[in-house]
Amino acid sequence: MRAFNPAGVPGPFGSYxxxxxxxxxxxxxxxxxxTGVDTDGRIGEDIEEQSRLMWRNIEGVLAGAGMEISDIVxxxxxxxxxxxxxxxxxxxxxxxxxxRPASTLMFVAGLAHADWRIExxxxxxxxxx
Numbered sequence: 001m002r003a004f005n006p007a008g009v010p011g012p013f014g015s016y017x018x019x020x021x022x023x024x025x026x027x028x029x030x031x032x033x034x035t036g037v038d039t040d041g042r043i044g045e046d047i048e049e050q051s052r053l054m055w056r057n058i059e060g061v062l063a064g065a066g067m068e069i070s071d072i073v074x075x076x077x078x079x080x081x082x083x084x085x086x087x088x089x090x091x092x093x094x095x096x097x098x099x100r101p102a103s104t105l106m107f108v109a110g111l112a113h114a115d116w117r118i119e120x121x122x123x124x125x126x127x128x129x
Contacts, residue, residue, distance in 0.1 A: 001026075001073060001125060003100055015093055016103035020073040022125040029065045031122040033078070034058045035111065043115045047084040050117050051091035058120060059095075067124050069095060074102045075122040082107055088118055 003017035012018060022028075034057040036050020037043050044050035055069075062068055079088060085105075101122075111119050 017100045020102045025128045026125045029124040033119040033121040035116045047087045055095040071124040071126045072101045076104045078119045
């Protein structure tokens with residue numbers, strides 16, 4: 001896999017790459033939107049807790065496929081409140097530890113549950129064994 005930010009395209013405006021090349025044969029995992037809910041169905045109290053729970057859920061989905069956070073090649077982050085961005089971004093930076101997948105950020109009017117503040121879906125890739 002190779003992340004890239006080609007010349008002639010404005011540099012990334014955050015911690016992401018413009019493109020992520022995946023050569024075959026690769027295993028791909030398409031992760032459904034994960035939210036800040038724990039295994040008991042409890043929703044995190046604030047954006048920081050929801051962000052941490054959400055990333056824990058993503059790690060769990062990846063582990064189920066024998067993958068890790070560093071295998072994510074693309075993600076889309078949805079936020080309900082623009083004021084949550086600094087906290088959501090800080091938690092993301094902590095979890096990704098310098099990994100910069102291709103990314104999209106969207107602010108939306110709401111998510112499937114009225115109390116959810118963040119949701120992320122993703123694509124991950126790893127070489128076949």
